[in-house]
Amino acid sequence: MSRSAPDGPAAARSPMTNPHADRVRAVRALGTRSGRRRAGRYPVEGPQAVRELVRWAPRTIRDVYLTPEAAGRYAEILADAEAAGLRVHLGDAAVLEAMSPDAQGVLAVADLPEAAREAARDEVPVGPLGAAALDAVLAARPRLVAVLAQVRDPGNAGTVIRVADAAGADAVVVAGDSVETTNPKVVRSTAGSLYHLPVVSGVPVADAVAALRRAGLAVLAADGTGDLDLDDLQDAAAVAGAAGAPGAGAPDARADLRAPTAWLFGNEAWGLPPEDRDRADAVVRVPLRGRAESLNLGTAAAVCLYASSRAHR
Amino acid sequence: MSRSAPDGPAAARSPMTNPHADRVRAVRALGTRSGRRRAGRYPVEGPQAVRELVRWAPRTIRDVYLTPEAAGRYAEILADAEAAGLRVHLGDAAVLEAMSPDAQGVLAVADLPEAAREAARDEVPVGPLGAAALDAVLAARPRLVAVLAQVRDPGNAGTVIRVADAAGADAVVVAGDSVETTNPKVVRSTAGSLYHLPVVSGVPVADAVAALRRAGLAVLAADGTGDLDLDDLQDAAAVAGAAGAPGAGAPDARADLRAPTAWLFGNEAWGLPPEDRDRADAVVRVPLRGRAESLNLGTAAAVCLYASSRAHR
Numbered sequence: 001m002s003r004s005a006p007d008g009p010a011a012a013r014s015p016m017t018n019p020h021a022d023r024v025r026a027v028r029a030l031g032t033r034s035g036r037r038r039a040g041r042y043p044v045e046g047p048q049a050v051r052e053l054v055r056w057a058p059r060t061i062r063d064v065y066l067t068p069e070a071a072g073r074y075a076e077i078l079a080d081a082e083a084a085g086l087r088v089h090l091g092d093a094a095v096l097e098a099m100s101p102d103a104q105g106v107l108a109v110a111d112l113p114e115a116a117r118e119a120a121r122d123e124v125p126v127g128p129l130g131a132a133a134l135d136a137v138l139a140a141r142p143r144l145v146a147v148l149a150q151v152r153d154p155g156n157a158g159t160v161i162r163v164a165d166a167a168g169a170d171a172v173v174v175a176g177d178s179v180e181t182t183n184p185k186v187v188r189s190t191a192g193s194l195y196h197l198p199v200v201s202g203v204p205v206a207d208a209v210a211a212l213r214r215a216g217l218a219v220l221a222a223d224g225t226g227d228l229d230l231d232d233l234q235d236a237a238a239v240a241g242a243a244g245a246p247g248a249g250a251p252d253a254r255a256d257l258r259a260p261t262a263w264l265f266g267n268e269a270w271g272l273p274p275e276d277r278d279r280a281d282a283v284v285r286v287p288l289r290g291r292a293e294s295l296n297l298g299t300a301a302a303v304c305l306y307a308s309s310r311a312h313r
Numbered sequence: 314m315s316r317s318a319p320d321g322p323a324a325a326r327s328p329m330t331n332p333h334a335d336r337v338r339a340v341r342a343l344g345t346r347s348g349r350r351r352a353g354r355y356p357v358e359g360p361q362a363v364r365e366l367v368r369w370a371p372r373t374i375r376d377v378y379l380t381p382e383a384a385g386r387y388a389e390i391l392a393d394a395e396a397a398g399l400r401v402h403l404g405d406a407a408v409l410e411a412m413s414p415d416a417q418g419v420l421a422v423a424d425l426p427e428a429a430r431e432a433a434r435d436e437v438p439v440g441p442l443g444a445a446a447l448d449a450v451l452a453a454r455p456r457l458v459a460v461l462a463q464v465r466d467p468g469n470a471g472t473v474i475r476v477a478d479a480a481g482a483d484a485v486v487v488a489g490d491s492v493e494t495t496n497p498k499v500v501r502s503t504a505g506s507l508y509h510l511p512v513v514s515g516v517p518v519a520d521a522v523a524a525l526r527r528a529g530l531a532v533l534a535a536d537g538t539g540d541l542d543l544d545d546l547q548d549a550a551a552v553a554g555a556a557g558a559p560g561a562g563a564p565d566a567r568a569d570l571r572a573p574t575a576w577l578f579g580n581e582a583w584g585l586p587p588e589d590r591d592r593a594d595a596v597v598r599v600p601l602r603g604r605a606e607s608l609n610l611g612t613a614a615a616v617c618l619y620a621s622s623r624a625h626r
Binding site: 034056070122155159162163166168169179189191193196197231234238282286288289290291292293294295296298299300301302303306309310 | 369393469470475476477478479480481482502504505506509510544548551599601602603605606607608609611612614615620622623626
């Protein structure tokens with residue numbers, strides 16, 4: 001087997017060794033938002049995210065890069081990528097490091113979702129493709145959806161996508177003027193969950209709430225100012241569930257945790273603005289038992305989404 | 314009232330304007346671990362953390378710095394600080410920015426806790442003062458304690474301290490070779506919770522677990538490999554609670570959520586090592602309903618601690 005065979009198994013080829021090569025520069029350019037919009041592609045960094053990308057969304061992948069060491073250590077990524085017919089390239093540690101300091105020896109380049117590409121053309125972050133994607137999600141009759149409104153911090157957005165996946169949510173809507181879901185920090189902090197459930201962006205908060213409600217979901221805003229206490233809702237759902245009487249015992253018909261539910265979470269710093277709280281069927285607070293004034297976004301979402309998923313069992 | 318009166322109200326004095334002054338350099342030097350150890354002090358940055366520090370731990374404070382704008386905007390901090398007899402200094406925006414880019418116009422300098430100071434002298438992160446602090450916590454008969462084992466990321470450590478406070482935990486033990494709790498990123502991410510409940514550090518994991526068990530707490534390790542499912546424990550606690558029969562219905566006598574409980578959480582990247590899992594009375598997994606392989610540390614702690622606090626009501 002020739003070491004330079006262009007279509008041979010990656011492991012048989014020589015690794016790229018020039019960190020200044022055009023291909024390396026082109027990947028590194030995807031680290032910025034403008035670079036991603038120009039190329040219509042985004043980088044997926046690190047073994048965990050790339051493994052899930054290769055497993056769940058291989059048709060969006062343009063190229064996979066691994067160091068020889070990573071190709072040995074993460075043999076399942078290499079095997080899955082080659083089984084999917086993907087273009088796999090070896091590069092030495094300096095090449096992968098030059099592509100991204102967060103690659104940890106493994107990086108893939110994938111196409112931006114259609115909505116993001118359309119947005120890049122128009123320079124308008126909201127478009128019909130976002131609404132169409134949401135309609136497709138709603139057609140599958142979801143029972144638990146997380147909606148992020150104006151979330152700006154990529155780590156927080158990724159954490160919520162990851163915990164929504166873990167709690168068994170059917171979709172996440174990253175609504176309004178939120179961070180882009182293909183931001184590399186979002187991708188990394190989802191730990192692969194970005195490829196596990198539909199994540200819809202490019203829809204204004206008002207439109208997302210209206211569509212979710214039309215689809216029969218109760219919309220609950222999570223906010224420290226809420227007049228309903230999550231503990232009370234959980235107690236009511238447990239009592240009603242034990243009694244086998246649907247709806248009985250719920251403290252508020254707008255907020256029966258056993259019903260299909262969309263949770264609306266606000267910005268990490270300033271929460272939900274009044275107009276977004278007013279869009280919800282009810283505003284629910286997580287009980288604060290100590291002296292803390294609030295929870296951060298990820299932990300609040302964890303408690304709310306797990307409460308719903310328990311009630312849905 | 315003289316503009317230079319050294320003991321007059323801060324608002325009546327001229328602000329410091331020299332970002333190169335010795336005092337400013339001395340504060341900035343607290344941004345590094347070695348600087349903090351040398352000085353025996355640490356910086357508390359931002360209005361939220363400083364407000365809680367002034368309110369709950371004023372005797373540990375050496376100095377408070379505010380911009381004139383922040384002194385107006387956060388008048389309650391200024392009032393509380395002056396009521397406590399603290400030394401309050403005004404500095405212009407350039408001075409506060411030079412002290413710390415994360416000050417947002419408000420910064421305090423506080424004494425390191427005794428344990429940290431002792432550790433700084435000895436260059437040994439574990440000392441008798443840690444154990445003594447833990448003994449004091451245990452003498453108050455806590456019902457819910459979070460233990461962090463080898464947690465290195467300051468944001469994660471701070472998030473767990475904050476959610477432990479919110480869930481009504483009685484204390485947090487930052488055990489073993491974890492990040493120092495006076496690291497500025499830890500302080501910021503606790504959002505003031507560092508001053509709301511005892512946070513003990515400088516105790517090896519084995520010693521912390523042994524002391525907690527002697528004090529009558531069940532020690533539950535949170536880990537994805539756990540043979541017990543948190544959902545089952547919550548169901549059993551709810552059934553037993555409804556029946557009024559203590560202990561009845563619990564799936565495992567080692568893990569009755571209604572009992573006083575210490576949760577043991579591992580490192581954000583590699584979890585709990587086997588030897589730490591083995592120290593626990595039981596290993597409990599948070600159910601993963603979607604395709605996620607795991608939760609991150611903060612969200613896992615949120616779900617576990619809120620499950621306990623519900624069972625304790």
